[in-house]
């Protein structure tokens with residue numbers, strides 16, 4: 298078994314992909330240098346064993362993948378390019394070994410290599426009982442091009458960059474069946490275990506320079522739609538029948554819960570004028586990236602409505618995962 302410092306050396310990258318790393322792992326803090334013309338974007342999200350995953354719901358590589366992915370997703374929602382990350386890991390004194398924590402890092406590194414992102418620091422501590430993994434990410438976006446939640450206006454199209462409800466449907470099965478449900482070919486299990494952050498969408502939105510509101514879907518579109526509505530001083534209306542792949546959920550009693558409040562989908566929900574939406578759809582189509590119109594932004598004050606095919610609207614109550 299490696300001691301703490303040998304272990305840190307073992308997870309450190311041998312070289313960095315970005316020349317902006319002035320000082321990486323191995324000193325009191327990391328130093329990075331940003332280029333002219335860009336703003337720095339920062340986010341941190343934490344995954345806690347028992348709350349965000351268990352050893353039955355997630356392979357260890359997936360825990361690493363997802364801990365970084367949920368953070369990259371927040372960068373995507375701001376239109377940023379992911380660059381660097383830092384990892385704070387609190388490992389229980391019993392029940393976890395170094396081979397297992399190594400697999401968590403393998404999952405993070407595999408995802409990081411795709412952008413690429415450099416691991417520039419972190420922290421290692423021990424604790425009782427459950428593992429806690431906190432990832433801080435650093436990205437950049439062209440000056441003043443960041444995507445904000447408060448930019449929606451009445452008359453806008455409400456859109457989604459991918460399906461919702463898949464992760465919640467996968468989790469439902471994982472909580473009942475545990476490892477027996479692990480299946481690389483099952484879209485619902487994969488959506489829960491290996492979510493794909495929508496970085497490319499965020500970049501297309503930011504590069505367009507148009508007025509676009511965006512939020513990533515960690516807590517369900519009911520919650521994230523409300524955040525857009527509240528920040529923008531509007532209402533939003535979700536058309537149930539327009540939700541991508543809604544027909545696959547028909548037979549399930551939990552369909553509203555999964556699709557509207559399930560969360561952990563990590564696609565983007567956003568709003569843009571009908572003209573901008575059509576142009577974005579055209580540009581994204583060339584890259585085989587679908588953009589779904591799921592509703593409208595209306596005059597109002599922070600409400601979320603759900604509209605059925607017959608046009609009937611009901612106010613959507615708050616939902617989604619809350620920690621307190």
Ligand SMILES: Nc1ncnc2c1ncn2[C@@H]1O[C@H](COP(=O)(O)OP(=O)(O)O)[C@@H](O)[C@H]1O
Nearest residue numbers: 339340341342367370371374512513514515516
């Ligand atoms: N404990 C905290 N201390 C300071 N800021 C926080 C804390 N928790 C959340 N925030 C901030 O509140 C905002 C919303 O956080 P959150 O709902 O976790 O966002 P997201 O769902 O996009 O991850 C963010 O700006 C985040 O940085």
Ligand SMILES: Cc1ncc(C[n+]2csc(CCOP(=O)(O)OP(=O)(O)O)c2C)c(N)n1
Nearest residue numbers: 342347348349350351515516559560561618
């Ligand atoms: C074992 C287990 N139970 C329940 C869930 C569901 N769950 C846990 S946290 C969460 C919401 C997203 O996490 P949060 O920490 O609120 O992320 P943020 O909004 O800050 O990005 C959901 C749907 C899960 N992933 N795993």
Ligand SMILES: [Mg+2]
Nearest residue numbers: 341342343515
């Ligand atoms: Mg958060």
Ligand SMILES: [Mg+2]
Nearest residue numbers: 371374513515
């Ligand atoms: Mg977010």
Ligand SMILES: [Mg+2]
Nearest residue numbers: 342367371515
């Ligand atoms: Mg988040």
